[in-house]
Amino acid sequence: MxxxxxxxxxxxxxxxxxxxxxxxxxxxxxxxxxxxxxxxxxxxxxxxxxxxxxxxxxxxxxxVRLDTKEFQYLFADGDLLTFMDKENYEQITLPADLLGDAVEFLQDGMDVQLELYEEKPISVQLPDQIEAEIVEADAVVKGQTASSSYKPAVLDNGVRVMVPPFISAGTRIIVDVYAREYVGKA
Incomplete structure (x- = not known):
């Protein structure tokens, strides 16, 4: 068009x-x-x-008009990711670099959207937000209230994000996948 x-x-x-x-x-x-x-x-x-x-x-x-199709992530084998078509259960293997930085947020069984051009996959879209658990969070620095204070934390997938001071290790939070930002408590 x-x-x-x-x-x-x-x-x-x-x-x-x-x-x-x-x-x-x-x-x-x-x-x-x-x-x-x-x-x-x-x-x-x-x-x-x-x-x-x-x-x-x-x-x-x-x-260009792309076709989108619903797939489910199954597993990773080195730099290759395996997805399953949710309609006919066929499996497809794609390189991890097709996802870019979002590959760190991929979870087993996650539903993703594959964009296809002439039946060939060209990109993978993850959900905008995922739920993750904090495994490590720094202690709050007292008196740091002049501006909105955030502290670094590490998620269960190894990604570092900034979270509010009241969030501690073991808390489940919602994270924006593409902006890599804290959204709220789960």
């Missing part, structure tokens, strides 16, 4: 220069002289390259 250069939004998948690109950021600019344009930061879904491109309103670009 062709769209105008000014209709590009973050999260769109574009077919640009014979590659699949995911839009990360956009900035609409109207210079005093000349026409307006959209400055677009994109990441290649195949090899991970990043680029910045200017699209004018007269430019058109192909927007």
């Amino acid at each position: 062709k769209i105008s250069g000014v209709d590009i939004r973050p999260g769109n998948i574009l077919d640009y220069e014979n590659g699949l690109w995911k839009v990360a950021k956009i900035q609409h600019t109207q210079p005093g002289k000349g026409g307006a344009y959209m400055q677009v930061e994109m990441k290649n879904l195949v090899d991970g390259r990043k680029t910045n491109v200017r699209f004018r309103s007269a430019d058109s670009v192909e927007k």
Whole structure:
């Protein structure tokens, strides 16, 4: 589906220069002289390259429609992750780098969304928030109330996050997977 250069939004998948690109950021600019344009930061879904491109309103670009399918994470074997299709129970093995930093939050039996382009998986989306247990939390420093004070803590999966002072080891919390931030108590 062709769209105008000014209709590009973050999260769109574009077919640009014979590659699949995911839009990360956009900035609409109207210079005093000349026409307006959209400055677009994109990441290649195949090899991970990043680029910045200017699209004018007269430019058109192909927007790709991806199929999403529900899968369940089963296990890891080195750098390979195995997922099961929840409809027909077929298993698929994918490289861990397809998830990026979110791979640390993957839990056994977790439901994930695979984005497919022409039946080929190109990305894996975890739930936005997960529940995790604090295994180690620093002690509260008294008198540190001038600003909202947070302290470092380590989750059961080894990830470090900042938590409020009242959270202690053994507490189950909700964590934002992609921002790596404390959301609330579980």
